[in-house]
Amino acid sequence: MAQPDLADLDAFTAVARARSFRGAAASRGVSASSLSDTVRRLEAALGVRLLNRTTRSVTPTEAGERLLARLTPALADVSLALDEVNAFRDSPIGVLKLNVPGAVSRIVLPDLIPRFLAAHPGIRVEVSVEEAFVDVLAAGFDAGARYDERLEKDMIAVPLAGSQRFVVVGSPAYFEKHGRPTHPREVLGHPCIRHRFPSGSSYAWEFEKDGEVVRVQPEGPLVTNSGELELAAAEAGLGLLATFEAFCADSIAAGKLETVLDDWLPPFSGPYLYYPSRRHMPAPLRAFVDFVKAERK
CATH class of the missing domain: 3.40.190.10 (Periplasmic binding protein-like II)
Incomplete structure (x- = not known):
């Protein structure tokens, strides 16, 4: 039996740990199809199936589990040995x-x-x-x-990075039409642009001043996980947006957005x-x- 290529063994461990060709491919910067071909080549060389594949999952077979258990520390030792050579370089690779x-x-x-x-x-x-x-x-x-x-x-x-800060912003046209909130609870009376996380949840907008903490869950016409879309919608006057000050700094400097409730939004780590x-x-x-x-x- 021909000795498997070390790169093929490493690819198998990545797929077996991730339980997904797609997930392993994303972390390695390659295509899922190339990883699938690599694992098939390894299975053919060894003459045994290492992974059970369905349309929804990838799980190691008993042989795959045993190989993974042995390969994980072995590949770590190989990586360590190669990395120690890096100490002799002017700049590591x-x-x-x-x-x-x-x-x-x-x-x-x-x-x-x-x-x-x-x-x-x-x-x-x-x-x-x-x-x-x-x-x-x-x-x-x-x-x-x-x-x-x-x-x-x-x-x-x-x-x-150093401390950061959230701000609540809106376009000049928005404020001319809807007015400016002067207290966090007044945000509930404004249409707001919301950010949604992969879990499906949206964070509460949190404000603090003189020891008083106010959390609100505003509603609005747009919910998205795209920061760029949120910023464009705020500039277009769709509603208020709570976001990182650094993310919208250029829009504020250009006069496309203005901040409100600044004294309720202290910096954080x-x-x-x-x-x-x-x-x-x-x-x-x-x-x-x-x-x-x-x-x-």
Whole structure:
């Protein structure tokens, strides 16, 4: 029997852990069909089925489970051995896989990632954007970015950006027609543009002033998970929008949007880069953590 290719074994472990060709393909930046072909090639070489496939699920067979159990630590050792060579380079090489929410991808990373890659040309960064909280290790990522209220206690967390702030904005034409709310509860009398998360929920708009906290769940004509569509709708006068100040800063500067209730919206801590505590940190991740820490000094 011919020895399977190491890359094929690694591809199989990614699919088996994700229980999905599509999910594994997304995290690796390849097509689901190419992963399917790779696993078929591996099964043919070994002469045994490793995965049970249906239209809705992918699960390892008994043989697949046993192979996965042995391969996981073995491939980790191979990765560790190769990564230790990185310590002898002036700049490390490899892939850094990050999982971040939309706000971080739109506000923080556009400035950070180009400068990091300019400093480390041997590193390739792969960024997956999703709002759902995931197990970064199980999903094949090196690190994630989340806000402090969603961080697991056993994770190492490093501030990724400074404090941020939410604002409530509307277009000048909107305010001319509907007036300006002067208290958070008055928002309930205005049409609002809502953001919906993958879970189907929409966050409450939270305000705070002099120790008083007010949370409201406004309604409106548009609910979406697209920040760009939300911003365009607000500029068109469709309703009020609560969003990150940095996300709409250009629209405010251009006079397309104006803020209200500013004294009810204090700044809050920005996102954190988080990653599991482990004895050896991959060189690309170590380089990124060091870069982020230097940025925050």
